[in-house]
Amino acid sequence: MTATDTPAPRIAESAPLVAGAGRTGDGRPLRGPIGKVALVVVMSVLTLAFIYPFVWLVSASFKPRGEVFDNRLIPKTFTLHNYVAVWHDAPMALWLTNTVYVTVLATITVTISSALVAWGFAYFRFRGRDLLFGLVLASMMIPGAVTMIPTYLIWHAVGFTGTLVPLWAQNLFGSAFYIFLLRQFFLGLPRDLFEAAKLDGANNWQMFRLIALPLTRPALVVVGLFEFQAAWTDLMRPLIYLRDSDTFTVPRGLKSMLDQFGFGGEWHWELVVTASVITTLPMIVVFFLGQRHFMQGIATTGTRG
Amino acid sequence: MSRRRSAVRAGDTRAAWLFISPWVVGFLIFTLYPLIYTGYLSLTDYDVINDPSFVGLDNFRALVSDDKVMLALRNTAVFALMSVPVKIVLSFFLALLLNKAGRATGFFRTAFFLPKMTPPVAIGILLLLMFNGQSGLVNEVLGWFGINGPAWTTDPTWVKPGLVLMSLWTVGASVIILLAALRNVPQELYDAARVDGAGWWAQTRHITVPMTSGAIFFLVIVDTIAALQSFTEAYTAYFGAGNSTYGNDAALFYAIYLFQQAFQFLHMGYASAMALLLFVIIMAITAVQVRLSKRFVFYAGEQS
Numbered sequence: 001m002t003a004t005d006t007p008a009p010r011i012a013e014s015a016p017l018v019a020g021a022g023r024t025g026d027g028r029p030l031r032g033p034i035g036k037v038a039l040v041v042v043m044s045v046l047t048l049a050f051i052y053p054f055v056w057l058v059s060a061s062f063k064p065r066g067e068v069f070d071n072r073l074i075p076k077t078f079t080l081h082n083y084v085a086v087w088h089d090a091p092m093a094l095w096l097t098n099t100v101y102v103t104v105l106a107t108i109t110v111t112i113s114s115a116l117v118a119w120g121f122a123y124f125r126f127r128g129r130d131l132l133f134g135l136v137l138a139s140m141m142i143p144g145a146v147t148m149i150p151t152y153l154i155w156h157a158v159g160f161t162g163t164l165v166p167l168w169a170q171n172l173f174g175s176a177f178y179i180f181l182l183r184q185f186f187l188g189l190p191r192d193l194f195e196a197a198k199l200d201g202a203n204n205w206q207m208f209r210l211i212a213l214p215l216t217r218p219a220l221v222v223v224g225l226f227e228f229q230a231a232w233t234d235l236m237r238p239l240i241y242l243r244d245s246d247t248f249t250v251p252r253g254l255k256s257m258l259d260q261f262g263f264g265g266e267w268h269w270e271l272v273v274t275a276s277v278i279t280t281l282p283m284i285v286v287f288f289l290g291q292r293h294f295m296q297g298i299a300t301t302g303t304r305g
Numbered sequence: 306m307s308r309r310r311s312a313v314r315a316g317d318t319r320a321a322w323l324f325i326s327p328w329v330v331g332f333l334i335f336t337l338y339p340l341i342y343t344g345y346l347s348l349t350d351y352d353v354i355n356d357p358s359f360v361g362l363d364n365f366r367a368l369v370s371d372d373k374v375m376l377a378l379r380n381t382a383v384f385a386l387m388s389v390p391v392k393i394v395l396s397f398f399l400a401l402l403l404n405k406a407g408r409a410t411g412f413f414r415t416a417f418f419l420p421k422m423t424p425p426v427a428i429g430i431l432l433l434l435m436f437n438g439q440s441g442l443v444n445e446v447l448g449w450f451g452i453n454g455p456a457w458t459t460d461p462t463w464v465k466p467g468l469v470l471m472s473l474w475t476v477g478a479s480v481i482i483l484l485a486a487l488r489n490v491p492q493e494l495y496d497a498a499r500v501d502g503a504g505w506w507a508q509t510r511h512i513t514v515p516m517t518s519g520a521i522f523f524l525v526i527v528d529t530i531a532a533l534q535s536f537t538e539a540y541t542a543y544f545g546a547g548n549s550t551y552g553n554d555a556a557l558f559y560a561i562y563l564f565q566q567a568f569q570f571l572h573m574g575y576a577s578a579m580a581l582l583l584f585v586i587i588m589a590i591t592a593v594q595v596r597l598s599k600r601f602v603f604y605a606g607e608q609s
Contacts, residue, residue: 039405046399047416050474053431054419056442060434069440113327120324124317136328139336143534143587145563145580149346149573150339156353173331204320233424235537240568251426258430259545273434276427283422291415298478299485 054280061274068269082274089271092278094246095253099232102167102249106231110171111224114178115216119208121179122186123194133183140176144236152240166241167249168231178223181300185219186212222297225290229283250279346577353571364578374579376554377562380465384558385532388469393524396479401513403480404487414484418477429541432471433458443470458542464555468539479524486520487513515603522598526591533587536560559583 060068061082063075070076086092121133155166194207202210213220238252245256257275261268287294322329347364349357368374399417403410423431435442436457444454457467494512503511514521540561543553563583567576 039402043402043406043409043413046402047413050416050420050477052442053435053474054423056435057427057431069434069437071440071442071445117325117328120321124321124324126318126321129321132325132329135332139332141588141591142336142340143530143580143584145534145560146343146584147336147339149567149577149580150342151335152568153342153353153573154334154339170331170335172327173335174328176328179328204324208324229422233426235424235426235541236564239540239564251424254424254426254430255541255545258541262430262433263551269434272430276430280423280427283424284419287419287422295414295418295481298481301482 054284057273057277057280060270061277063270065268065270068273082270086271086274086278089268090253090257090275091246091248092250092253092275095248095250096278098164098247099249099251102164103228103231106168106171107224107227109168110175110178110227111220113172113174114223115182115213115220116208117174118179118182119186119212122183123207123212136176136179140180148240155241161241162243162247163241164247164249167234167237171227175227178227181297182216182219182223184300185216189215218293218296221290221293222300225286225293226297228286232283232286250275254279343577343580346574347581349574351573353573357574360574364575365582367575368578368582373557373562374559377557377559380555380557381533381535381559384465384468384535385529387465388472388532389525389528391469392473392476392479392528393521395473396476396483396524397517397521399476399480400483400487401509403484414481417480420474421477423475425537426541428471428475429538431474432467432538432542436467436471459553461553461555464543464553468535468542468556471538472535479528482520482524483517486517490516518602522594522602526594529590529594530587533583533590534560536564540564 055073056071059073059075062078062080063070063072064077064079064081067076117136121129121136151166151170152161155161160166160169189212193211197207197211233251234249235251235255238249239255242248242252245253248256254272254275258272261271346357348359348361350360350363351357403414403417406413420428436444438444438454438456438459441454441457443457447454455463457463490513494516495508498508498512535558539556539558543551543556544561544565545551559579560583563576563579566572566579
């Protein structure tokens with residue numbers, strides 16, 4: 001970019017007013033070398049601050065027990081022993097299986113059920129609709145703590161405490177936030193499309209399944225990704241519902257490893273560190289697979305919420 | 306939304322109810338019933354094994370004179386008051402920077418967001434490691450500047466600041482939301498301001514902040530509600546049962562004490578009363594914030 005300040009291209013470039021279209025919000029790049037260098041330096045320091053804890057963690061997971069805390073970037077003694085040991089000293093494979101099982105079920109069920117409900121609220125006109133949708137929104141405001149105890153007692157009464165069922169089964173009934181999000185997307189679809197389909201003899205189910213769902217695929221992916229992350233990382237519910245170590249999810253297992261090998265335990269931090277890497281890594285992979293959807297989904301949350 | 310009030314067709318109503326039936330059933334079983342039952346339990350003594358016995362308002366009376374409840378409320382309030390403003394100012398600053406980064410925006414946005422993907426349990430563990438008083442990375446870096454860092458994870462005065470600093474690591478989502486808001490501000494406003502001779506600070510104060518106040522307000526509400534319910538990071542780092550059960554009073558957040566009362570001590574009635582108190586507090590704070598926002602938030606064009 002040249003340092004000369006010619007007004008002509010600026011007017012041309014500031015023309016589009018659509019969100020994200022070029023330089024809005026005074027997004028013009030800094031002019032002049034000093035500003036640019038300062039920006040690069042500040043951004044690099046910040047990037048280091050955000051990324052380095054990951055690097056530290058991964059690096060520490062390849063260090064032997066005595067060197068975990070040496071804060072070296074490159075391990076003095078490189079070892080794969082921790083990754084072998086963590087498999088022996090904890091039922092890591094079982095925890096991973098449990099977590100995958102819960103996460104997949106939670107993600108699929110909540111996406112389908114929330115889409116159904118969202119479509120019901122978006123497309124149809126019926127008596128009491130606005131009141132009911134108001135209840136959907138209101139239910140988002142209720143802190144989890146208020147329903148936590150009776151919910152536990154329900155699962156206790158039907159004999160599912162100690163199993164993985166309470167960690168996902170509520171998702172069969174949709175989730176208020178996802179219903180809200182998907183309804184917004186359904187409302188954005190042109191209504192004429194469905195009037196036309198109706199004239200062609202499509203029934204309600206076909207309109208939902210064959211037209212509405214395919215057109216909102218990106219939104220469904222966003223919901224799926226959000227829930228995948230939520231289900232994978234949850235600690236509260238596994239703490240409440242799981243007793244036996246064989247039923248643990250990875251986050252619950254990681255907490256038990258911290259209790260066993262961390263403070264007040266046997267001081268095997270290298271195992272805790274390695275298990276932390278194993279717990280976190282799938283989320284990083286998921287993020288890079290769905291990065292665009294994650295970013296868009298979050299941006300949407302803020303502007304429509 | 307529906308602009309014309311067409312006649313409601315019977316078939317449509319039936320189909321609509323079929324579509325929303327999962328939510329209706331779930332709402333009745335997992336929201337409405339628990340809400341009512343929590344209210345009932347709060348008036349009882351209940352340990353899951355024996356039937357609940359009615360005790361009137363005893364739980365609430367015990368609650369206001371429970372030192373640990375007061376401690377937990379204070380801890381939670383201090384944490385929320387420190388973390389929410391700092392988090393919002395930082396994410397606003399980061400969003401401004403990202404907006405200036407030109408073609409590199411994508412890369413830096415990813416870098417800032419990535420920590421948000423970390424499971425909160427792992428964040429709790431990272432807190433113990435990074436902020437460790439003797440060998441932690443944070444104190445090592447402070448040492449480069451000649452600062453002798455405190456014992457973040459053990460000294461009661463530094464436990465909450467440590468938790469706040471750690472919570473800043475996950476500002477990524479807020480940054481994305483504010484960046485999206487920034488990009489909706491018309492460039493014309495800045496161009497006009499520049500013609501009028503307004504500098505960076507004046508532009509930020511009189512254009513950027515008012516034009517993004519809707520998103521900022523959204524984050525204040527959401528972050529406050531989340532901060533008042535913080536649990537996982539602090540619980541992971543400071544509470545648990547290893548060879549010996551441990552805990553740290555300085556990190557005893559309300560949600561943690563509630564969890565302990567309910568699922569470790571099995572005081573379900575008492576915990577229900579605690580949950581209701583939390584509900585009332587959150588509603589009251591949100592109501593105040595909504596009221597205040599009417600004065601400060603600028604909604605362009607007031608479209609829905």
